[in-house]
Amino acid sequence: xxxxxxxxxxxxxxxxxxxxxxxxxxxxxxxxxxxxxxxxxxxxxxxxxxxxxxxxxxxxxxxxxxxxxxxxxxxxxxxxxxxxxxxxxxxxxxxxxxxxxxxxxxxxxxxxxxxxxxxxxxxxxxxxxxxxxxxxxxxxxxxxxxxxxxxxxxxxxxxxxxxxxxxxxxxxxxxxxxxxxxxxxxxxxxxxxxxxxxxxxxxxxxxxxxxxxxxxxxxxxxxxxxxxxxxxxxxxxxxxxxxxxx
Amino acid sequence: xxxxxxxxxxxxxxxxxxxxxxxxxxxxxxxxxxxxxxxxxxxxxxxxxxxxxxxxxxxxxxxxxxxxxxxxxxxxxxxxxxxxxxxxxxxxxxxxxxxxxxxxxxxxxxxxxxxxxxxxxxxxxxxxxxxxxxxxxxxxxxxxxxxxxxxxxxxxxxxxxxxxxxxxxxxxxxxxxxxxxxxxxxxxxxxxxxxxxxxxxxxxxxxxxxxxxxxxxxxxxxxxxxxxxxxxxxxxxxxxxxxxxx
Amino acid sequence: xxxxxxxxxxxxxxxxxxxxxxxxxxxxxxxxxxxxxxxxxxxxxxxxxxxxxxxxxxxxxxxxxxxxxxxxxxxxxxxxxxxxxxxxxxxxxxxxxxxxxxxxxxxxxxxxxxxxxxxxxxxxxxxxxxxxxxxxxxxxxxxxxxxxxxxxxxxxxxxxxxxxxxxxxxxxxxxxxxxxxxxxxxxxxxxxxxxxxxxxxxxxxxxxxxxxxxxxxxxxxxxxxxxxxxxxxxxxxxxxxxxxxx
Numbered sequence: 001x002x003x004x005x006x007x008x009x010x011x012x013x014x015x016x017x018x019x020x021x022x023x024x025x026x027x028x029x030x031x032x033x034x035x036x037x038x039x040x041x042x043x044x045x046x047x048x049x050x051x052x053x054x055x056x057x058x059x060x061x062x063x064x065x066x067x068x069x070x071x072x073x074x075x076x077x078x079x080x081x082x083x084x085x086x087x088x089x090x091x092x093x094x095x096x097x098x099x100x101x102x103x104x105x106x107x108x109x110x111x112x113x114x115x116x117x118x119x120x121x122x123x124x125x126x127x128x129x130x131x132x133x134x135x136x137x138x139x140x141x142x143x144x145x146x147x148x149x150x151x152x153x154x155x156x157x158x159x160x161x162x163x164x165x166x167x168x169x170x171x172x173x174x175x176x177x178x179x180x181x182x183x184x185x186x187x188x189x190x191x192x193x194x195x196x197x198x199x200x201x202x203x204x205x206x207x208x209x210x211x212x213x214x215x216x217x218x219x220x221x222x223x224x225x226x227x228x229x230x231x232x233x234x235x236x237x238x239x240x241x242x243x244x245x246x
Numbered sequence: 247x248x249x250x251x252x253x254x255x256x257x258x259x260x261x262x263x264x265x266x267x268x269x270x271x272x273x274x275x276x277x278x279x280x281x282x283x284x285x286x287x288x289x290x291x292x293x294x295x296x297x298x299x300x301x302x303x304x305x306x307x308x309x310x311x312x313x314x315x316x317x318x319x320x321x322x323x324x325x326x327x328x329x330x331x332x333x334x335x336x337x338x339x340x341x342x343x344x345x346x347x348x349x350x351x352x353x354x355x356x357x358x359x360x361x362x363x364x365x366x367x368x369x370x371x372x373x374x375x376x377x378x379x380x381x382x383x384x385x386x387x388x389x390x391x392x393x394x395x396x397x398x399x400x401x402x403x404x405x406x407x408x409x410x411x412x413x414x415x416x417x418x419x420x421x422x423x424x425x426x427x428x429x430x431x432x433x434x435x436x437x438x439x440x441x442x443x444x445x446x447x448x449x450x451x452x453x454x455x456x457x458x459x460x461x462x463x464x465x466x467x468x469x470x471x472x473x474x475x476x477x478x479x480x481x482x483x484x485x486x487x488x489x490x491x492x
Numbered sequence: 493x494x495x496x497x498x499x500x501x502x503x504x505x506x507x508x509x510x511x512x513x514x515x516x517x518x519x520x521x522x523x524x525x526x527x528x529x530x531x532x533x534x535x536x537x538x539x540x541x542x543x544x545x546x547x548x549x550x551x552x553x554x555x556x557x558x559x560x561x562x563x564x565x566x567x568x569x570x571x572x573x574x575x576x577x578x579x580x581x582x583x584x585x586x587x588x589x590x591x592x593x594x595x596x597x598x599x600x601x602x603x604x605x606x607x608x609x610x611x612x613x614x615x616x617x618x619x620x621x622x623x624x625x626x627x628x629x630x631x632x633x634x635x636x637x638x639x640x641x642x643x644x645x646x647x648x649x650x651x652x653x654x655x656x657x658x659x660x661x662x663x664x665x666x667x668x669x670x671x672x673x674x675x676x677x678x679x680x681x682x683x684x685x686x687x688x689x690x691x692x693x694x695x696x697x698x699x700x701x702x703x704x705x706x707x708x709x710x711x712x713x714x715x716x717x718x719x720x721x722x723x724x725x726x727x728x729x730x731x732x733x734x735x736x737x738x
Contacts, residue, residue: 027521027537029273033419038466043419044343045273048315051347058346069540070564072316097536100550101543171724173525173535219721220530229465232417275519279665284712289665290589291519294561297593304592318562475711478663 006205009186009198010238014040018060018188022181023047023077025067025096028174031224032063035178038232041185047076053083061188062089063181064116066108067096074107081114090117092184093142094177099124112140117187118199120145120180134159143199145183147176151207153200160200164207166214168223175227179206182231205234252451255432255444256484260286264306264434268427269293269323271313271342274420277470278309281424284478287431293322299329307434308335309427310362312354313342320353327360336363338430339388340423345370358386363433364445366391366426380405389445391429393422397453399446406446410453412460414469421473425452428477451480498697501678501690502730506532510552510680514673515539515569517559517588520666523716524555527670530724533677539568545575553680554581555673556608558600559588566599573606582609584676585634586669591616604632609679610691612637612672626651635691637675639668643699645692652692656699658706660715667719671698674723697726 019042024032033043044055049072056062062084064077084091093116098105105128112119112129119129119142126133126146133144137156146152151162169175186202187195213226265288270278279289290301295318302308308330310323330337339362344351351374358365358375365375365388372379372392379390383402392398397408415421432448433441459472511534516524525535536547541564548554554576556569576583585608590597597620604611604621611621611634618625618638625636629648638644643654661667678694679687705718 025537026272026518027525030276030419030522033273034417034466034470037417037419044346045271046314046343046347046350048317048350050349051315054347054349055343068538069543071540097538097547100536101538101546103542103546104538104540171526171529173522173529217721219724220526221717221720221724224526224720225467225471225717228467228470229463232465232467272518276522276665279519280663280712280716283663283665290592291517292560292589292593292596294563294596296595297561300593300595301589471713471717474713474716475709478711478713 006201007234007238007241009189009201010039010205010235011241012189013185014235014239016189017042018185019044019058020061020063020181020184020188021055021059021080022063022065023052023073023080024063024065024177024181027067028065028177031174032178032181034228035231036181036185038228039182039185039235043181047073049076049079052076052080056080056083056089057087059089061184062091063094063184064091064111065094065096065177065180066098066104067177069104069107077111081111085115090187092116092118092120092180092187094180095119095121095125095129096177097125099128116140116142117195118143118145118183120147120183122146123148143196145199145203147203151203153196153203155196158196160196162200162204162207164204164211166210168214168217168220169210171220172224182206209234252447253480253484253487255435255447256285256451256481257487258435259431260481260485262435263288264431265290265304266307266309266427266430266434267301267305267326268309268311269298269319269326270309270311270423270427273313274311274423277420278424278427280474281477282427282431284474285428285431285481289427293319295322295325298322298326302326302329302335303333305335307430308337309340309430310337310357311340311342311423311426312344312350313423315350315353323357327357331361336433338362338364338366338426338433340426341365341367341371341375342423345374362386362388363441364389364391364429366393366429368392369394389442391445391449393449397449399442399449401442404442406442408446408450408453410450410457412456414460414463414466415456417466418470428452455480498693499726499730499733501681501693502531502697502727503733504681505677506727506731508681509534510677511536511550512553512555512673512676512680513547513551513572514555514557515544515565515572516555516557516669516673519559520557520669523666524670524673526720527723528673528677530720531674531677531727533680535673539565541568541571544568544572548572548575548581549579551581553676554583555586555676556583556603557586557588557669557672558590558596559669561596561599569603573603577607582679584608584610584612584672584679586672587611587613587617587621588669589617591620608632608634609687610635610637610675612639612675614638615640635688637691637695639695643695645688645695647688650688652688654692654696654699656696656703658702660706660709660712661702663712664716674698701726
């Protein structure tokens with residue numbers, strides 16, 4: 001663990017316990033909440049239009065994942081983003097499956113104009129938003145994380161690439177979505193000028209957790225369990241490391 | 247297991263297999279259903295306004311958890327509670343996160359007037375409903391279970407406190423919500439005059455399952471799996487115990 | 493594994509990776525997606541009326557499970573089935589709990605007229621649809637799989653019965669629903685004239701996976717994890733077998 005450069009970041013999350021309000025698809029809500037809890041963040045998930053602004057205002061970051069949608073959720077997403085913007089709370093965008101449905105892609109493009117702090121998508125999703133990741137970052141002012149066999153993180157100027165992870169990560173529903181939620185926690189505890197490094201460190205940690213979990217797994221069932229344990233253990237190590245240093 | 251005083255209660259659940267209709271938040275539906283199944287209860291989860299009364303009428307208890315809400319669900323909750331009241335079916339209230347949103351708190355207070363058999367919340371949630379747990383019990387006629395590091399159960403006169411549990415229980419989303427569902431099964435098989443003892447026995451068992459699961463876990467991933475196994479094993483033991491006695 | 497006659501079918505799924513669009517209840521979405529992923533199929537889950545036709549058109553099968561319902565979902569189900577029919581995509585029907593609610597039973601009977609390729613239900617659900625499984629198959633043109641301690645698959649003429657499985661399968665929410673999704677993947681890769689055999693082979697495999705998972709489990713928690721691993725391992729074996737033969 002000594003060379004894990006995400007430990008200071010994990011330590012920040014574990015000490016500050018950022019609240020992340022998640023407007024995310026129903027398929028992945030449980031895994032998303034569990035991943036945030038594993039690293040010490042505090043998830044909430046309400047999408048009721050009458051209360052979504054309250055939840056957002058009292059959070060440290062807002063996650064918007066459009067993996068499942070309906071008219072009510074779209075209205076709630078707009079209300080939550082408005083509350084985030086009014087209160088200077090960063091919002092993170094996961095444009096799931098926009099390459100499968102033109103109306104979904106159109107909706108995603110509308111949201112782009114609302115200043116996300118981070119966009120995380122795979123190659124097809126980023127391409128559907130228009131241009132390459134660096135273009136998208138420059139156009140929106142967001143950090144863009146394009147994930148795949150190799151992950152790429154960019155703010156439109158600097159660019160960091162990361163290898164790692166394991167193919168089992170693609171065989172558990174919502175691992176990517178939950179990973180974006182963990183990145184939201186990373187953004188929540190990072191000043192704007194170090195966010196690029198934080199997102200890269202978070203992705204690197206996520207890949208390492210996946211690799212380690214895969215070594216202990218017999219398939220996607222045990223893998224989904226093991227990656228939560230692994231992130232928790234990384235988080236606990238970050239607290240331990242701090243004690244040793246003190 | 248000999249000194250586990252919840253075994254007769256678990257035996258009742260395993261033999262009578264109470265149906266618990268759950269109007270609960272989408273994040274925790276799967277864990278809630280799995281926890282009920284592990285102890286031999288029968289979960290159902292429909293929130294469709296046109297059928298929620300039918301499901302409630304044919305159940306032995308109704309669980310209302312407001313962790314995620316929208317207008318449709320609020321209408322369905324009212325219809326389900328009305329059906330429960332007309333048919334003498336106890337309903338159990340889990341006022342999740344009402345300390346995070348004033349409209350949610352206002353809605354929770356409306357429901358209070360509808361005679362829940364049991365209210366389960368943490369300190370902040372109980373305080374938001376007004377007064378301490380004993381006050382709340384006297385005002386509503388409900389048993390109140392205030393859970394935390396120490397759990398407290400009261401009917402407004404007698405009061406039982408319970409230690410136990412494990413901090414990993416707070417790192418798995420919905421463990422508390424699913425625990426309330428298990429308490430609903432306890433209420434379903436208990437006459438009103440023994441409900442206070444039943445709820446306390448159920449909470450005690452839940453804490454013991456958490457402690458045992460934590461001993462076998464490497465983190466929140468394995469813990470969430472182990473607590474289901476543990477409750478199932480307690481339930482199986484209660485059936486075995488009965489056979490030995492017979 | 494040599495005598496597992498579902499291996500060629502699993503190999504087809506693993507090689508062709510069929511997309512299965514699932515309109516299913518929120519309780520079981522994650523397990524359903526994970527089971528499809530474990531055998532190499534591609535799940536999607538959107539139920540938004542404005543995009544459900546797009547998702548269905550680009551899928552190889554459509555799963556309709558009515559375990560949780562509301563007005564919006566009913567409209568989306570109709571739109572998705574219409575898109576499936578226009579594009580010659582088979583749709584699979586899981587009429588969950590229709591024996592618990594008359595309005596739900598009436599809705600299910602409406603859907604029957606829309607030509608499902610496969611209906612999977614337990615004895616009570618099939619009886620609520622009217623007549624026995626063979627009658628139902630003849631009336632609808634669907635293959636009917638009636639699952640229970642013994643499974644029965646029929647196209648109204650031939651009939652295949654299957655023993656196997658394990659009682660732990662009934663203690664994990666959504667195992668049956670996820671199993672139907674796996675059958676949807678089987679239907680997706682099978683020509684109409686071999687679907688009866690494919691559905692039977694899929695059910696047989698599912699029962700074998702359940703038996704094997706039960707042997708490695710201490711309760712329903714570990715079982716839910718192990719059955720995913722087991723299906724993944726069967727799928728991997730089917731790929732390996734192909735390599736050995738080549």
